[in-house]
Amino acid sequence: MNHANECIDCKACMKGCLMMEEFTDSPKTLLESIQNSPAKVAFSCAACGYCAHVCPKDISIQEYFVERKEALAPSELHNFGYKAVLFHQVLSFSKPLTTIKKFSATNYSHMAFMPGCALSSYSPKLVESIIHHLQRVSPGMGVLMQCCGKPTRVLGDIPRFERFYSALERDIARLGATTIVTACENCYMSLKTLSPHVKTISLYEWLDQMGIPECSFENATPVALHDPCPTRHEHELHESVRSLLKKMKLSFKEFKYNRDKTQCCGSGGMLDVTNPKLAREQMVSRAHQTECDTIVSYCQECARSMSRGGKSGVHILDLLFTPTVARSFKQPLHGTLTSWMNRYKTKRMIQNFKVKL
Numbered sequence: 001m002n003h004a005n006e007c008i009d010c011k012a013c014m015k016g017c018l019m020m021e022e023f024t025d026s027p028k029t030l031l032e033s034i035q036n037s038p039a040k041v042a043f044s045c046a047a048c049g050y051c052a053h054v055c056p057k058d059i060s061i062q063e064y065f066v067e068r069k070e071a072l073a074p075s076e077l078h079n080f081g082y083k084a085v086l087f088h089q090v091l092s093f094s095k096p097l098t099t100i101k102k103f104s105a106t107n108y109s110h111m112a113f114m115p116g117c118a119l120s121s122y123s124p125k126l127v128e129s130i131i132h133h134l135q136r137v138s139p140g141m142g143v144l145m146q147c148c149g150k151p152t153r154v155l156g157d158i159p160r161f162e163r164f165y166s167a168l169e170r171d172i173a174r175l176g177a178t179t180i181v182t183a184c185e186n187c188y189m190s191l192k193t194l195s196p197h198v199k200t201i202s203l204y205e206w207l208d209q210m211g212i213p214e215c216s217f218e219n220a221t222p223v224a225l226h227d228p229c230p231t232r233h234e235h236e237l238h239e240s241v242r243s244l245l246k247k248m249k250l251s252f253k254e255f256k257y258n259r260d261k262t263q264c265c266g267s268g269g270m271l272d273v274t275n276p277k278l279a280r281e282q283m284v285s286r287a288h289q290t291e292c293d294t295i296v297s298y299c300q301e302c303a304r305s306m307s308r309g310g311k312s313g314v315h316i317l318d319l320l321f322t323p324t325v326a327r328s329f330k331q332p333l334h335g336t337l338t339s340w341m342n343r344y345k346t347k348r349m350i351q352n353f354k355v356k357l
């Protein structure tokens with residue numbers, strides 16, 4: 001059923017969506033013609049969920065685009081950089097870049113930490129430091145280095161997504177894990193919605209409960225906190241991140257559009273591949289919604305997008321576990337080759353990891 005007739009054209013959904021601004025001046029008109037809209041419109045939706053959250057009539061334009069992408073995927077995806085996405089996904093699920101590990105046969109807790117692709121590509125050292133810390137505060141936790149397959153799902157290639165996701169399910173079964181602790185917000189939402197047989201906990205909630213390394217940023221210049229859009233409705237997670245920042249004594253400012261009203265960083269929905277110009281505009285737009293020069297987030301893609309948008313994007317995990325970034329409030333930016341090498345190094349590190357208590 002199309003809800004176009006319920007839309008009052010208040011344009012609330014447009015205010016946080018550059019994509020709608022680019023393609024229409026009336027959401028009602030867009031809804032009326034959405035089934036016949038050009039493929040470029042649907043593949044420019046970042047799947048951020050902002051439109052559904054702010055709509056007074058509970059209309060989710062995002063859902064229409066999800067359907068549209070799925071219908072168009074077989075014939076149109078190749079026009080939107082999909083070859084590169086598929087190459088990325090095939091490598092992401094390949095043996096050299098995936099692994100599972102239990103560190104102790106005797107006290108395995110049936111919990112596993114899942115760092116996710118973005119963090120593994122960014123810094124094997126950071127992932128290693130997190131694992132060391134987790135072994136101290138929650139001994140017996142294993143590691144699951146695997147992709148959640150979101151790129152194929154968000155672009156509407158459901159048959160391929162299902163094949164990829166089944167590899168993640170197989171690894172969870174091989175590990176015998178009943179709880180997965182995720183560092184990435186995409187992994188968190190994928191597991192929470194698609195694998196209800198396991199308990200999914202965000203690393204940030206876990207660290208807030210179990211403890212963080214001693215640190216103080218009392219004298220640092222205030223930063224802005226960006227909430228990633230996949231977890232816009234996860235209120236406890238929002239609270240945990242704010243609690244962590246308070247424990248770190250890091251003064252932070254909220255974005256006007258924060259928590260469940262947060263806006264996309266520009267990387268959602270594989271926008272960087274399907275419509276790079278719009279992705280870049282969204283990165284710049286979001287990064288400049290705050291006066292702060294440093295923007296802290298709890299998603300590596302968001303942190304990177306804020307740097308690409310002209311500010312200094314930093315991951316909260318960097319501030320806890322990467323001394324160089326904690327001193328400079330600047331992440332190193334890597335090219336594609338380094339990112340793939342880092343993922344391989346992360347896998348090797350996990351395989352060779354020795355627990356030091």
Ligand code: SF4
Pocket residue numbers: 013016017018019020044045046047048049050051052061062065264
């Ligand atoms: S999900 Fe986000 S990008 Fe897509 S239409 Fe809604 S607000 Fe725009």
Ligand code: SF4
Pocket residue numbers: 006007008009010011012013014027028054055056057058059061
């Ligand atoms: S917020 Fe809802 S009612 Fe308002 S224009 Fe958008 S879809 Fe229509």
